Amino acid sequence: xxxxxxxxxxxxxxxxxxxxxxxxxxxxxxxxxxxxxxxxxxxxxxxxxxxxxxxxxxxxxxxxxxxxxxxxxxxxxxxxxxxxxxxxxxxxxxxxxxxxxxxxxxxxxxxxxxxxxxxxxxxxxxxxxxxxxxxxxxxxxxxxxxxxxxxxxxxxxxxxxxxxxxxxxxxxxxxxxxxxxxxxxxxxxxxxxxxxxxxxxxxxxx
Numbered sequence: 001x002x003x004x005x006x007x008x009x010x011x012x013x014x015x016x017x018x019x020x021x022x023x024x025x026x027x028x029x030x031x032x033x034x035x036x037x038x039x040x041x042x043x044x045x046x047x048x049x050x051x052x053x054x055x056x057x058x059x060x061x062x063x064x065x066x067x068x069x070x071x072x073x074x075x076x077x078x079x080x081x082x083x084x085x086x087x088x089x090x091x092x093x094x095x096x097x098x099x100x101x102x103x104x105x106x107x108x109x110x111x112x113x114x115x116x117x118x119x120x121x122x123x124x125x126x127x128x129x130x131x132x133x134x135x136x137x138x139x140x141x142x143x144x145x146x147x148x149x150x151x152x153x154x155x156x157x158x159x160x161x162x163x164x165x166x167x168x169x170x171x172x173x174x175x176x177x178x179x180x181x182x183x184x185x186x187x188x189x190x191x192x193x194x195x196x197x198x199x200x201x202x203x204x205x206x
Contacts, residue, residue: 002140003197004133004190005043006158006181007066007149009058010035015177018093022085022119027057035178035205040065042180042204046145048072052136053149054080062178063149074149079132082151086119112167122157122167129154130161130191137189155181162194174200 010032014021028036043066051067053059055076063074088096096104107114111122133148140146156170162183175181180201186193 002137002143002185003145004137004183004185005046005048005145005147006155006183007039007062007147008152008155008175008177008179009054009056009062009149010039010178012058014090019090020085020088020093020096021058022082022089023056024089025057028061032058032177033061036062036065038204039178039180040069043147044069048147049140049144050136051075051147051149052077052080054082054151054154056081056151059149059151063147066147077132077136079128079135080148080150080154081128083116083122083125083153084119085116087117088119108171110168111170122153122170125153126157126161126167129157133158133190137185141187158183158190159196159199161191162196164191176200176202178202178205180204 010028012021012026012032013029014026016029048070051063051072051074053063053074053076055078060074067074113121115121136146152175155175156173157167159173159181160167160170180198182198183190184195184197
């Protein structure tokens, strides 16, 4: 039985300023770097066999301390990228709700079918993220333990697939910055033989 750990990246200045952040390549702030070190302490008692990450800096920087402790490289995987936020990328939540509140509301209720202006819908995100997850899991049969560092949207999508939940329910799952979730899987992989064992664990950050 293999295990995939799903880690959301740590904080950036855009998160501190309550801005949406999609494909803009913003690195961790000081708090985010501290969170990454605390994540590494969580995994010191867990033998990891591989570390995969979205190629964006905030994920690679979050993955680095844990990978260092385990003597592993961090392999960047394009399929683990955050949703393309298009015209919304970098805007504050307050500004976005004031100018496009109706569309934002529809997107939050039906993320699988509402396309962000100039960006993606979550149906497209789900397809590319799950293709990446299936490829990763296929490399790690048996009892391997794998760390995947990604973003809130992709992690929610993976958990929805593993739980057999409608993707439009994804915003009912809380995924905090630097939180850890986990899925066990058998030979059929994820989602076909998935068992969710941990969601949004943040005790290591206290």
